[in-house]
Amino acid sequence: MSTTTRRRIKLATHAPEFYQALIALDEVSATGLDPKLAHLVRIRAAQLNGCAYCLDMHALDAVHEGDTGQRVNLVATWREARKFYTEQEQAALELTEAITLISVDHVPDEKYDIAAKVFDDKELAQLIGLIIMINAWTRVGVTCRLEPGHYQPS
Template sequence: MTVRTNLLDREVGQAMSALSAAAKRGLGDSVLAELVMIRASQLNHCAFCLDMHLALAREGGESEQRLGLLDAWEEAEDLYTERERAALALTEAVTVLAGGTSRTTSGGGFVPDAVYERAAAHFTDGELAHLVGLIAVINGWNRLMVSRRIPPGGYTP
C-alpha cells in the first residue's frame, strides 16, 4: 500500500491541530477526550488514529480493560460513567450519520433527540459545543489519515 503524503498541506494540518487542541481544552477532561477519539476512530477504521489515541490514553493512565471493551461500551456499562456513556453515544450518532449502522442512530441522517438530550444532561452548553467539535475534528482526522493511507505505528508521543 502506497502512502499518499500529498493530501495534507501544512496550513490545513495546523488548522486541524488548533481545532483539536481547542476542543480538548474546552472539554476539560482528557480521559473522556481520548475515549471519544478512540471510539470514532474504531467506527471509521482508522488504524493510525487508533494506534495514536490508544497510546495517549495509556500514557494518561487509562486501564487496558476499559480500552479493550470500548467497542462494547453499552454492554460494559459498569466500566464507564454515565457522562462517558452519554459522550460515547453522541460520538456514535455524530460519526455514523447516514448508514444507520450505529447502535445509537435511527438511520435518518440526524443525531436523534434522545442521544443529544442525554449528552446535554451531563455537559454544559460550552462543554457540549467542545465535545461536538472534538467529535467533528477526529472524524476529519480519520478521513485524512485513511485517505492518505497512513499506517499505524508512526505516532511517537
C-alpha cells in the first residue's frame, strides 16, 4: 500500500446522477425480505469486501432495528454459529458469499440451490438484487475510502 495519501473523490459530489441512481436502486433492493436478514447479508458482503464504512453502517442499523449484537458479531463465523441464524439466513449468507466471491468459483449450483429451496422465486430474486447492490456499495466505500465512525442510524 502506498505511504502517500492520494485524493479520493466523492461520487455524490462528482457523479451525482450515478450516486442518486444507486440510492434509488438500493431503496428497492431488499423489498419483501426480512430486514434482519437483509442487514446480515449487507454485513457479510461488507466483511468480505473489506469495507469498514459499510460494515459499521449496517451493523449499527441491524442493532438499531432490533437484531442482537451477538448475531451481528458472529456473522463472520456464521457456519460455526449456525444456531443463531435461521435456515433462510444461513442460505442467504451462503449465497452472499458465492456472489461476492464470484471470481473464486462463480456461483456453484449447490450454493444457489440452498437458497432456492428456502426462498420463493420473488424472494430469491430480491435477495440476488440485494447482494448485487451491497457489493456495488462496498466497492464505492473501498474505492473512495469512506471512513467509518460518522454514521448514525435514523
